[in-house]
Amino acid sequence: MIEVHELSKRYGATLAVDRLSFAVRPGLVTGFLGPNGAGKSTTLRMMLDLDRPTGGTVRINGRRYAALRHPLREVGALLEARDAHGGRSAYHHLLWLAQTHRIGPARVREVLDLVDLANVAGRRVKTFSLGMTQRLGLAAALLGDPPILLLDEPLNGLDPAGVRWLRDLLRRLAGEGRAVLISSHLMTETALTADHLVVISGGRLVADAEIREFVGAAGSLEEAFLNRVGGAR
Known part of the structure; x- marks a missing residue:
């Protein structure tokens, strides 16, 4: 599981994340929601040690991400799908990643098939549509x-x-017992997918609850989100 404790990030005078605490637990899809500029992407980057926190900690099964011996085998991440080298084929992009963790080519072919890119595995990434690039990013995460x-x-x-x-x-x-965290602006789809929600606004925690509890009498996730985020501003 992932434990975020009192996590903060300041950029000069701007406090992007403010003493944020929550957990991502196994066996659940956790939706990570917030308006633009809420601090979601900054939080995800700190989880993966891409940004250094101003304060607080993130622990993945008790350790920092940077301390994981084989991070691809412990955490699959998709932050920016278009970071693949455009001149490489989809297959060779994944093979290059696999070789850094002693993962065999059979697994590369398996994830290409899983994300429905097996028939374009030899094409250069720069020729891919946004949807195909997104599927390649998912393949890398898996x-x-x-x-x-x-x-x-x-x-x-x-x-x-x-x-x-x-x-x-x-x-x-x-x-299967995995811990899944998805950041999204799509309320309808989040309502169909997530079991649990972590909602932030202005870098602060607004809610950490089961989706049914969060929606309550509002009738829809969108309405409940707007009610709570509006009150948090």
Whole structure:
């Protein structure tokens, strides 16, 4: 599991994340929600030791991400799908990642098939559509068969069939006992996918609750979100 404790990040006079605490638990899809500028992406980057916190800690099964011996085997992350080298084929991009963790080519072919890119594995990444690039990023996140997934806007660029496919995949992975955190602006899809919610605004925690508890009498996740975030500003 992931434990975030009193996490803060300051950029000059701007406090982007303010003493944020929550946990991402196994067996659940946790939706990570907040308006633009709420601090979601900054929080995800600190989870992965890409940004250094001003204060607080993030522990992944008791350790910092930077201390994990084989991070791809422990945490699968998708923060920016377009960070793959455009001149490489999809297969060789994943093979390069796999070799850094002693993962064999059979697993590369397996995840390409899982994300429905096996038939374009030899194409250069720069020729991919946004949806195809997103699927490649998901393949990279799944490459090490990790027990934890951190996904920032994983639905970007996916068509309706792709959205349904990803929803089913994430729920299946959580059903296997994995901890899944997804950051998204899509309320309807989050309501269909997530079991639990962490909601932030202005870098502060607004809610950490089961989705049914959060929605309550509001009738929809969108309405409950707007009510709570509006009150938090």
